[in-house]
Amino acid sequence: MIPIAKPFLGEEEAKAAHDTVLSGWVTQGPKVAAFEEQFVEYTRAHHAVAVSSCTTALHLALIAAGVKHGDEVICPSMSFIATANSIVYAGATPVFAEVNDEYNLDVEDVRNRITSKTKAIILVHQVGMPGDIDAFTALCSEKGLALVEDAACAIGCSYKGRKIGSHSPLVAFSLHPRKVITTGDGGMVTTNNEEMAARMKLLRQHGMSVTDRERFASNKPVFEQYVEVGYNYRLTDIQASIGIEQMKKLDTIVEMRRAIAHRYNAELADIPGLKLPIEREGYTSNYQSYSILLGDTVQVDRDELIQMMMDEGVATKRGIMASHREPAYSGSHANCSLPRTEKLCDRSILIPLFTQMTDEEVSTVIAAFKKCLGA
Numbered sequence: 536m537i538p539i540a541k542p543f544l545g546e547e548e549a550k551a552a553h554d555t556v557l558s559g560w561v562t563q564g565p566k567v568a569a570f571e572e573q574f575v576e577y578t579r580a581h582h583a584v585a586v587s588s589c590t591t592a593l594h595l596a597l598i599a600a601g602v603k604h605g606d607e608v609i610c611p612s613m614s615f616i617a618t619a620n621s622i623v624y625a626g627a628t629p630v631f632a633e634v635n636d637e638y639n640l641d642v643e644d645v646r647n648r649i650t651s652k653t654k655a656i657i658l659v660h661q662v663g664m665p666g667d668i669d670a671f672t673a674l675c676s677e678k679g680l681a682l683v684e685d686a687a688c689a690i691g692c693s694y695k696g697r698k699i700g701s702h703s704p705l706v707a708f709s710l711h712p713r714k715v716i717t718t719g720d721g722g723m724v725t726t727n728n729e730e731m732a733a734r735m736k737l738l739r740q741h742g743m744s745v746t747d748r749e750r751f752a753s754n755k756p757v758f759e760q761y762v763e764v765g766y767n768y769r770l771t772d773i774q775a776s777i778g779i780e781q782m783k784k785l786d787t788i789v790e791m792r793r794a795i796a797h798r799y800n801a802e803l804a805d806i807p808g809l810k811l812p813i814e815r816e817g818y819t820s821n822y823q824s825y826s827i828l829l830g831d832t833v834q835v836d837r838d839e840l841i842q843m844m845m846d847e848g849v850a851t852k853r854g855i856m857a858s859h860r861e862p863a864y865s866g867s868h869a870n871c872s873l874p875r876t877e878k879l880c881d882r883s884i885l886i887p888l889f890t891q892m893t894d895e896e897v898s899t900v901i902a903a904f905k906k907c908l909g910a
């Protein structure tokens with residue numbers, strides 16, 4: 536069976552983790568600091584704050600953006616459920632908005648959902664296709680809202696010539712194995728705002744005023760204070776040492792993924808009724824996933840297609856979920872009308888795309904897909 540995704544990890548990562556285990560410093564310490572520095576260099580943001588996941592990254596980003604109990608935050612329903620959950624963790628209410636053809640937030644629909652309670656917007660760069668950051672930056676400044684980018688899937692992507700991570704005040708990344716690079720689990724927030732970076736660094740470590748490294752480096756006793764109620768959202772040095780090796784490979788990884796996507800684009804183009812991913816001018820995707828929308832003229836049912844592909848030895852998956860239809864939100868959001876999201880959700884399919892995929896595997900996927908669609 537050809538899997539839908541696979542992490543791209545090698546001896547370099549294994550050795551780095553091995554060395555860190557034996558170094559005596561295993562949780563947040565020098566490796567985390569070095570990994571953050573590498574993220575700053577790569578994205579050209581001013582600061583990077585490593586945390587335990589993208590979910591916790593989003594939670595801290597929302598707090599840093601000033602989101603509080605009773606506020607509303609607009610986000611797409613069509614996203615992994617952690618986007619909405621992070622809003623609830625911050626005490627606020629997610630307000631779901633519609634998406635466009637690239638599965639990214641529709642700026643006009645978002646505008647219509649802004650109320651006096653709206654505090655922030657989470658723009659998700661869905662499956663590694665950047666959203667229109669400039670349009671949302673303009674809307675947020677017009678309405679006095681904070682913008683948070685959910686770049687869980689978007690490390691290595693670019694928007695208008697610059698890497699995702701440097702455009703807006705708060706950008707959250709995931710390092711889960713289903714994403715483009717991984718530390719097992721992990722996350723990162725990049726920001727150009729020094730105060731926000733400091734607050735998030737405080738909050739990820741119980742609100743503690745002195746870091747372990749500072750205490751370790753001091754030759755006098757250091758007594759810390761707990762400045763506010765914080766969290767344990769630390770990334771470990773073991774994870775960070777893996778991340779450092781992954782970052783060295785990132786540009787190669789993105790190149791390899793793009794080559795596979797380009798083959799899919801070329802060889803699936805002649806099947807009628809399919810909508811393949813579109814990379815607009817100024818948008819560069821890392822193809823975290825390859826999502827195909829089955830148009831109305833395609834007779835086959837999406838869920839049946841998944842079964843048929845499985846019978847051909849190829850794993851596929853439903854496209855991105857719709858959070859408002861999950862039991863966690865369907866009760867509280869019963870009046871939510873998102874016909875476009877629901878249609879995209881029911882008619883899209885993800886096909887295998889992973890960095891080390893061979894030409895032969897790509898050919899197998901293409902042949903199976905053509906066969907199942909009778910093309």
Ligand SMILES: *Cc1c(COP(=O)(O)O)cnc(C)c1O
Binds near residue numbers: 588614618708709
């Ligand atoms: C995967 C994902 C997350 C959650 O990332 P974790 O690191 O697993 O917490 C959040 N948002 C989106 C859009 C995702 O795809």
